[in-house]
Amino acid sequence: MQKQFDVAVIGAGAAGMMCAAVAGQRGKKVVLIDHASKLAEKIRISGGGRCNFTNINAGPQNFLSQNPHFCKSALSRYTPQDFLSLMKRHRISYHEKHKGQLFCDDSSEQIIDMLKAECGLGNVEWRMPCSIASIGKSGEVFRIDTDAGAILASNVVIATGGLSIPKIGATDFAYRIARQFGLRMVEPQPGLVPLTFDSAAWQPFLPLAGIALPVEVETGDKKARGEFREDLLFTHRGLSGPAILQISSFWKLGTPLRLNLLPEIDVATTLIDGKTTIKKNLGNVFAQWLPARLAQGIIEANKLDPTARLADTPDRLLRSLGDAINRWSIQPSGSEGYRKAEVTLGGVDTRELSQQSMMSNQVPGLYFVGEAVDVTGWLGGYNFQWAWASATAAGLSI
Ligand code: FDA
Numbered sequence: 001m002q003k004q005f006d007v008a009v010i011g012a013g014a015a016g017m018m019c020a021a022v023a024g025q026r027g028k029k030v031v032l033i034d035h036a037s038k039l040a041e042k043i044r045i046s047g048g049g050r051c052n053f054t055n056i057n058a059g060p061q062n063f064l065s066q067n068p069h070f071c072k073s074a075l076s077r078y079t080p081q082d083f084l085s086l087m088k089r090h091r092i093s094y095h096e097k098h099k100g101q102l103f104c105d106d107s108s109e110q111i112i113d114m115l116k117a118e119c120g121l122g123n124v125e126w127r128m129p130c131s132i133a134s135i136g137k138s139g140e141v142f143r144i145d146t147d148a149g150a151i152l153a154s155n156v157v158i159a160t161g162g163l164s165i166p167k168i169g170a171t172d173f174a175y176r177i178a179r180q181f182g183l184r185m186v187e188p189q190p191g192l193v194p195l196t197f198d199s200a201a202w203q204p205f206l207p208l209a210g211i212a213l214p215v216e217v218e219t220g221d222k223k224a225r226g227e228f229r230e231d232l233l234f235t236h237r238g239l240s241g242p243a244i245l246q247i248s249s250f251w252k253l254g255t256p257l258r259l260n261l262l263p264e265i266d267v268a269t270t271l272i273d274g275k276t277t278i279k280k281n282l283g284n285v286f287a288q289w290l291p292a293r294l295a296q297g298i299i300e301a302n303k304l305d306p307t308a309r310l311a312d313t314p315d316r317l318l319r320s321l322g323d324a325i326n327r328w329s330i331q332p333s334g335s336e337g338y339r340k341a342e343v344t345l346g347g348v349d350t351r352e353l354s355q356q357s358m359m360s361n362q363v364p365g366l367y368f369v370g371e372a373v374d375v376t377g378w379l380g381g382y383n384f385q386w387a388w389a390s391a392t393a394a395g396l397s398i
Contacts (some may be wrong), residue, residue, distance in 0.1 A: 005125075007398050008144055008153035009052065010173070012128060013040050014387035015370025016159030022395025023157075024122020028270070031151060033127040033144070040112045041168040046384070051108030053087075055098040055381035062382045064249055065375045066186050070350035071386065078389040090114040101380045127151070135177060142365065144180045155398050157358075157367040159391065162344025162369075163188055170338070174348060174372030178241070181363045184349040186374040190341030194240035195257075195332035197274070204301065208234040211291045216260040224344040226250025226386040229263060233292075238332060245379050248335060249345055262289055264325045268322025275311050275378040282308050282384035290325075298324055343383055347374045357397035358390055367394045 006126060009020045012034035020032040026363060038044075043051055055062070059081055060072045080102070087094060093105040119126075133145040133158060144151040158171040178185055197205075211234045218227040227248050233241030239257075271278075271285070278285060283306030286295035299306045304313070304320055335341070344377050348368045352360055358373070360366040369390040377383040 002150070002152055002354070004150065005153040007031070007155045007157060007331075008033060008142065008151055008259040009157040009159055010034075010132065010144070011084040011158065011160035011370070011372075012036075012126075013159060013161055013370065014043055014115075014384055015161075015391040017119055018388050019157050019159060019367075019391035019395040021115060021118035021122050022122045022280055022392050023398050024119060024124045026122075026124075026396070028398060029137040030119075030122060031127060032123045032124050032132050033146065033151070035129055035131045035171075037129045038167040039128070039326070040115070043112050043115075043382070043384075044108050045168070046108055049105050049108055050103040050106075051111050052101050052103050052384070053108075053111055053380040054322065054385045055100045056102060056103050058377075058382050058385040062378045062380075063375050063386065064157065064191075064305070064327055064345060065350060066379075067350045067374075070353075070355050071375045071389075073220050073355040074129045074389040075385070076142075077087070078392040080385060082392075083385070083388050086114065086118075089289065090117065090376065098378060107255050111240075120306065122313045127182075128372075132173070136376045137182070137363070139364075140365070144206040155365040155367065157369060157394055157398070158304040158372055159369050160372060162347060163338045163370040164190065164315050164341040164344050166338060174368060177366075178352070178368065178372075181360065181366060183360060183362065186346040186349050188344045188346040189344075190335050190338050191376050192342035192379050193248045193335040193337070193340055194235060194238060195244055195248055196334050196336060197330075198333045200238075201333070202238060205234060206236060208294055208297055209236045210234065210295050211240055213291060213294070214379040216263040217243045218258050219247055219255060224250065226335045231380050232259070232261075232388065242379055245342065249343075249376060249378070251288050251332065253334070254331075255349070256331045259324075259326045259330065261294075261328060265289060266322070266327075268319045269324045271310060271313075271318040271322065280310060282310060282313060285310060342379065343376050344371060344378045345374075346373050347376075350374050356393065359397065367398070371392050 006028040007030045009032045021032045024030040073075045092110045095241045131147045158174045215232040228246040230243035237295045370387040
């Protein structure tokens, strides 16, 4: 007779390995299936090879979802401290980089090895690389047809992530299965992604490519507003850096970003008040505040002479300079898309899932965890925390 598993977990990334390990260690017979030939590529490349594996301050406020309350249950039951205890058991050292972001001291490979070892402790069986042709359910049993034969399981956990970075194996598998079983979806779109401008509009900014500076950026209205203070990077195609990746998840096509390039200084007031005391010319004043090429670009864009004395420059022009720096409004024309996006916004609609167990309300035994679900974290370790927490919620309830 064909062997039947308690759980088939599909996708051996962050959430899939965690879920398989938790269920396996509870004595469930688990099979973990992935189509990739290299294990957990996203963990490997994350955090510049050191994996920003959690954020010590992670809470529901750091996540976007049509239902912002959905993530609370899983996040409160599996916290960053829980993941740190696991790291401690595996003697993996780490450090805080900034704003609560925790990275491995050595390499993201250590996280992969740890999760593999945890799966080993749960006697998880592996099928990898293994392609899945279809999933069906007959009575209480799921049948998964793969290129290595059929697999039967009482429960199926879909942990195949989102659409970001197709070249390392991302697919729309989770969304197809959700639709097949009649679950609603929230339209996916790229998140944590550089923003672009049409090439003619961006022409004047090309000389600024490579410049980075700390800024404040915001977008949206009262209903859905994002606001971050982080570094901005000018690129050949538009804007990037942590400030832009963060705000990109809140930005809607056709709406502007508002940037403050000098958050510490009220430029117009400082210049007007300083007319009698600051003896420098405009170029020199700006060069002490901003990277030289950017200072020059702003002065030129405002058709001002950098050698003009501050005292001789009309208040009206100083106010417009202040607006250009403290209230720069700019409208991107798009983003770099899934090719460069760190995450996918949207996914399986949380109204379809139990927040306790991550199981479908309509299809008993079918679970969705990790990035496949409409819960998306900010930049800074939050997305892995969601992967660990949602996977543990499912692993404990199967
Ligand atoms: P994940 O994508 O990790 O795993 C999905 C698995 O499913 C993969 O192994 C894939 O091969 C498999 N799969 C897909 N389709 C399949 C199919 N049809 N059949 C079988 N298997 C299939 N987050 C963070 O918190 N800190 C960080 O430092 C970073 N850094 C980072 C850098 C870069 C470059 C990217 C692209 C992303 C990040 N992230 C991040 C985001 C983070 O990597 C992401 O949110 C989690 O990996 C999501 O975990 P999942 O397990 O849900 O999906």
